[in-house]
Amino acid sequence: MAAQRGEGDGVVTRPGETGAEAPADVRERARAIPEAAVARLAVYLRVLSGMVEQGVTTISSEELAGAAGVNSAKLRKDLSYIGSYGTRGVGYDVEVLVSHIERILGLTRKHSVAVVGIGNLGHALANYGGFPSRGFPVAALFDIDPDLTGVPVGGIPVDHIDDITSVCAEREVSIGVIATPPQAAQAVCDRLVSAGVQCILNFAPVVLQVPDYVEVRKVDLAVEMQILSFHVARRADEAAGDVVNGIGVDGVVIRP
Amino acid sequence: MAAQRGEGDGVVTRPGETGAEAPADVRERARAIPEAAVARLAVYLRVLSGMVEQGVTTISSEELAGAAGVNSAKLRKDLSYIGSYGTRGVGYDVEVLVSHIERILGLTRKHSVAVVGIGNLGHALANYGGFPSRGFPVAALFDIDPDLTGVPVGGIPVDHIDDITSVCAEREVSIGVIATPPQAAQAVCDRLVSAGVQCILNFAPVVLQVPDYVEVRKVDLAVEMQILSFHVARRADEAAGDVVNGIGVDGVVIRP
DNA sequence: TCGACTTTGTGCAAGCGTTCACAAGCGGTA
DNA sequence: TACCGCTTGTGAACGCTTGCACAAAGTCGA
Numbered sequence: 001m002a003a004q005r006g007e008g009d010g011v012v013t014r015p016g017e018t019g020a021e022a023p024a025d026v027r028e029r030a031r032a033i034p035e036a037a038v039a040r041l042a043v044y045l046r047v048l049s050g051m052v053e054q055g056v057t058t059i060s061s062e063e064l065a066g067a068a069g070v071n072s073a074k075l076r077k078d079l080s081y082i083g084s085y086g087t088r089g090v091g092y093d094v095e096v097l098v099s100h101i102e103r104i105l106g107l108t109r110k111h112s113v114a115v116v117g118i119g120n121l122g123h124a125l126a127n128y129g130g131f132p133s134r135g136f137p138v139a140a141l142f143d144i145d146p147d148l149t150g151v152p153v154g155g156i157p158v159d160h161i162d163d164i165t166s167v168c169a170e171r172e173v174s175i176g177v178i179a180t181p182p183q184a185a186q187a188v189c190d191r192l193v194s195a196g197v198q199c200i201l202n203f204a205p206v207v208l209q210v211p212d213y214v215e216v217r218k219v220d221l222a223v224e225m226q227i228l229s230f231h232v233a234r235r236a237d238e239a240a241g242d243v244v245n246g247i248g249v250d251g252v253v254i255r256p
Numbered sequence: 257m258a259a260q261r262g263e264g265d266g267v268v269t270r271p272g273e274t275g276a277e278a279p280a281d282v283r284e285r286a287r288a289i290p291e292a293a294v295a296r297l298a299v300y301l302r303v304l305s306g307m308v309e310q311g312v313t314t315i316s317s318e319e320l321a322g323a324a325g326v327n328s329a330k331l332r333k334d335l336s337y338i339g340s341y342g343t344r345g346v347g348y349d350v351e352v353l354v355s356h357i358e359r360i361l362g363l364t365r366k367h368s369v370a371v372v373g374i375g376n377l378g379h380a381l382a383n384y385g386g387f388p389s390r391g392f393p394v395a396a397l398f399d400i401d402p403d404l405t406g407v408p409v410g411g412i413p414v415d416h417i418d419d420i421t422s423v424c425a426e427r428e429v430s431i432g433v434i435a436t437p438p439q440a441a442q443a444v445c446d447r448l449v450s451a452g453v454q455c456i457l458n459f460a461p462v463v464l465q466v467p468d469y470v471e472v473r474k475v476d477l478a479v480e481m482q483i484l485s486f487h488v489a490r491r492a493d494e495a496a497g498d499v500v501n502g503i504g505v506d507g508v509v510i511r512p
Numbered sequence: 513t514c515g516a517c518t519t520t521g522t523g524c525a526a527g528c529g530t531t532c533a534c535a536a537g538c539g540g541t542a
Numbered sequence: 543t544a545c546c547g548c549t550t551g552t553g554a555a556c557g558c559t560t561g562c563a564c565a566a567a568g569t570c571g572a
Contacts (some may be wrong), residue, residue, distance in 0.1 A: 016525085060518090060519065060520090061520070061521095073522095076519095076520065076521060076522085077521080077522080079520095079521090080520090080522070083520065084520080086520050086521080087519085087520080088518075088520045088521080089518045089519050089520080090518080090519070091518095092520090097542055136530050149519085211522075243540070
């Protein structure tokens with residue numbers, strides 16, 4: 001969800017001027033896409049990529065929505081944010097849709113990734129095949145431990161964190177991934193920012209302080225677990241309540 | 257919305273009806289907490305835990321909100337969902353708040369975790385110290401590769417996935433983590449569900465189909481990257497547009 | 513060419529979640 | 543006790559998201 005962001009822009013889309021400029025059109029449209037819809041577009045893209053491999057050429061909103069786990073009306077609305085590329089009575093051309101979503105998500109450019117912190121998670125990320133195949137080559141690895149520097153991980157050499165500015169500039173890193181212990185996260189973040197990185201994916205359980213122009217997304221495993229824990233507890237309480245009150249509630253199943 | 261207001265002041269349970277049953281009150285309240293607020297409560301809890309270690313005993317909504325990266329009004333509303341445990345003119349007692357949030361999130365019980373798929377990510381999760389220390393002991397590891405079974409990872413033995421039902425029952429696993437390749441994810445999920453696991457954290461880039469009573473949360477790194485990519489693209493387009501139009505927009509900084 | 517059928521794209525209303533603004537309540541002080 | 547300053551808790555307004563329902567627009571067969 002919306003992590004920590006200053007979302008203060010409140011930019012007004014200007015209705016008049018769109019006239020001749022196609023780029024401007026894309027730009028205006030991209031700006032208007034709700035954050036929640038962007039996340040779903042990425043999911044649609046993944047599903048569609050699978051469809052392409054299966055040789056599917058056309059798909060209806062109903063089918064795609066089912067495969068993506070969303071309501072079909074929502075899916076159509078999401079797609080309408082990026083334009084009208086469907087054919088009524090038929091559906092969407094899979095390849096056309098893929099290319100438009102890729103364009104909107106900015107996947108036509110390469111986004112080189114730097115991973116900082118080569119511990120367990122850093123290793124996993126460096127070796128994770130899902131990034132390069134989706135247009136996010138891991139171009140640099142950093143750690144503070146001198147013993148690690150020089151030894152390649154997953155085919156990528158590890159640099160010392162003190163070289164972060166020059167290496168990031170040289171390899172055109174646009175996304176930084178923080179996989180360090182929490183104590184080091186803010187300092188690493190500051191270094192990434194001053195190295196010119198404007199997008200950060202943070203795995204450390206810390207709230208990062210960044211300038212407004214930097215985009216941070218966080219993945220906190222403990223928080224995810226605790227959300228699940230909440231649902232376990234809620235369910236247990238419901239069940240306990242039902243037993244106490246002697247009232248059965250429809251749809252509540254404890255064990256299938 | 258304005259469901260029942262929590263006028264039960266802290267210690268004293270409401271004198272009138274159902275004087276005996278505090279649990280029912282908690283249950284009703286827990287059910288009404290918005291999903292988004294639950295996620296933030298987990299963040300507040302982490303910040304508060306840090307405060308406890310620093311010896312802080314009291315904190316105002318403004319301070320806590322700052323540390324958690326949210327608006328103070330939102331924080332107060334979030335806390336109001338779990339009850340009124342602050343003191344006007346003073347703030348919140350840190351330890352009291354910690355214990356109440358832990359109770360609401362169900363952290364008073366242990367939630368044993370099973371990790372399925374001992375690849376790069378599975379290794380990282382098995383070795384990740386953040387889970388046990390937060391009440392989520394990793395109690396079981398599974399893989400389909402017979403060569404891996406028996407060899408412990410992070411001190412935990414790896415079992416074969418065929419034994420998932422008996423092992424999960426025996427070790428009272430309540431949360432399953434899927435860290436397998438995407439092709440295997442749905443099958444693993446089905447097995448977890450039939451083993452009685454009702455909460456699943458899914459790292460595989462697949463939309464899982466599960467019965468209604470099963471709670472799934474997904475962490476998709478590629479999706480996170482693509483959301484960041486979208487913002488990079490949007491920003492680049494804005495910058496390009498500004499140049500084209502010759503209009504500078506306040507607050508847009510390309511490189512600090 | 514026409515009509516039946518299918519599916520998109522979207523106006524609109526309902527539902528949530530966030531933010532504002534302020535009365536209520538508490539501790540400290542004289 | 544009475545007052546003052548500070549902070550909580552929350553009604554109410556606002557804005558974003560979702561889901562419905564249907565006109566518009568296309569295909570297909572006769």
